[in-house]
């Protein structure tokens with residue numbers, strides 16, 4: 106049994122490496138809460154699009170996000186994502202939001218607002234798994250365990266295509282291009298770029314199945330139990 110883990114697991118990495126599915130399963134195994142910070146940036150993007158704002162207009166983006174109430178749940182077995190009380194759990198995964206989310210999440214005022222919210226949610230939990238891009242580097246620099254998930258670009262594109270039910274070569278090429286564009290945007294932005302924390306354990310999931318990655322992260326988390334930090 107693994108009920109005795111307390112603390113925070115930070116799980117970072119680029120798109121399609123398995124963060125969401127692994128983080129949820131690890132949280133369930135550890136009896137921990139789960140926080141999907143990408144869902145928060147996606148929900149903020151819904152607010153920006155609904156306000157009719159250009160996602161590249163940083164000032165207008167910051168104002169639109171400041172005026173919206175973004176709410177996410179922290180249970181591993183349900184997905185609650187709301188903007189101003191409206192359920193957007195399905196909409197945040199659509200192509201319109203995916204295209205605009207990197208521009209919205211590069212705006213420092215947006216990040217400050219959501220990071221404050223993320224830290225408050227984390228503080229309310231004895232044990233929590235938090236996934237994103239900057240959890241180990243910025244949001245929780247003292248996390249109990251930091252894992253950085255990687256996978257070969259082809260594997261990531263294939264997984265995402267299967268998840269979205271895309272089959273034609275054109276659709277898959279467009280998706281691979283979108284992953285490259287977001288990798289580049291997220292890694293090169295000035296505020297909180299995507300990169301592994303110095304003390305993160307890097308796990309390459311290219312040749313591991315999902316359960317293999319979950320086992321590895323749970324094992325790493327349990328190895329921290331009883332270890333003073």
Ligand SMILES: Nc1ncnc2c1ncn2[C@@H]1O[C@H](COP(=O)(O)OP(=O)(O)O)[C@@H](O)[C@H]1O
Nearest residue numbers: 120121122123124125126264268310313314315
């Ligand atoms: N190790 C793995 N091998 C194969 N497929 C995986 C693996 N990990 C996750 N997946 C699948 O890949 C897709 C993308 O995973 P997801 O957790 O959404 O990634 P991320 O949150 O990093 O974007 C999902 O359909 C998921 O079930």
Ligand SMILES: Nc1ccn([C@@H]2O[C@H](COP(=O)(O)OP(=O)(O)O)[C@@H](O)[C@H]2O)c(=O)n1
Nearest residue numbers: 120121142143144146206207210237238239
């Ligand atoms: N902690 C985080 C999480 C996500 N993001 C941004 O939000 C976008 C969507 O995150 P996500 O985790 O839902 O993306 P996928 O990996 O599911 O495609 C990323 O491409 C980043 O631009 C971020 O900047 N910081």
